[in-house]
Amino acid sequence: MIDFHSHFLPNVDDGAKNLPESLEMLRLSKASGVDTVVSTSHCYAFHGSKSITHFLEKRKTAYSLVCDAIKSEKDAYPKIVLGSEVHLVKNLSTFPELPLLCIENTDYILIEMPFGKWKDEDFEEIYRIKNLGLKPIIAHIDRYFEFSEKFSELFSLNLLYQANAESFISHSNRKKLLELFETDSLHILGSDMHNLSSRPPCFAEAYRIIEKKFGTPYSHYIDTASQRILENKTVPVPKLPRLNPIKKLIL
Ligand SMILES: [Fe+2]
Known part of the structure; x- marks a missing residue:
């Protein structure tokens, strides 16, 4: 299992507060069966290149701290892959450091959509990021069901879309998540x-x-898509079998 979205690095963002919390999050993940965790601390590039450089320094320090702490007990922890959750800001595509925020050794980059109503310029910015040769993955698509009137524009960009685990755990969003899978708009x-x-x-x-x-x-599709992203390969379209109506009723 590959967990594609996490904030366990200590003191980088609003995630883990300190090293013990960070290590326990990782230990629990591994004990539950997660083999790899992609670290996606928040990066807010409101001040352009300066913000990105500052983020990368903080991330490096926190990552070294975690690596040092787990090196003697590697089997108790999942493999860590470095990445970031990049908030979509104006002119993001113009910052030369942007590729450094990609998931380690790939061109895939986890993008968080703006907090307010999405504007045409947001979609244009994503289009420009794509034109740089990067491959945006939209973070927690399940958080945006209230903006679903804009989904057709977002999905027309032909990106990859990630959902959060908690949305599958609660019953309320499962039907909507199934719809995303059925329309090939959910991957990891x-x-x-x-x-x-x-x-x-x-x-x-x-x-x-x-x-x-x-x-x-x-679940196998999620495994395949996740693995292929880490290998920087293209991800196949889901084309998953439709659920029968009875299974849909008891989702
Ligand atoms: Fe996040």
Whole structure:
């Protein structure tokens, strides 16, 4: 299992507050069956290149701290892949450091959409990022169901889309998530874990719900898509088998 969205690095963003919390988040992830965690601390480039450089320095320090702490006990922890969750800001595509925010050794970059209503210029910015040769993945698409009137514009950009584990754990959004899968607009899963209390590691729980309620073709697809992203390969279109009406009713 590959957790594609996490904030476990200590003191980089609003995620883990300190090293012990960070290590416990990782330990719990591994114990639940997660083999790899992609680290996606928040990067807000409101001040352009300066913000990105500052973020990269903070991330490097936190990453070294974690690596030093786990090196003697590697089997108890998942493999860590460095990345970031890049908030979409004006002119993001023009910052020369942008490729440094990609998921390690890939051209894939996790993008967080703006907090307010999406504007045409947001879609244009994503288009320009794509034109640089980068491959945007839209973070936690399930957070944006209230903006679904804009989904057709977002999906027409032909990107990859990640959903958060908690949305599969609660019943309320499962039908909407199924619709995203059925329209080939959902590819990978992330815990978006921030701490041990309010936003704990929960990837494996969601993954098992997908296996049980949606079926193994869905969980296998997530595995394949995640693995291919880490190998910087193209991700196949989901084209998943439709659920029968009874299974849909008891989602
Ligand atoms: Fe996040």
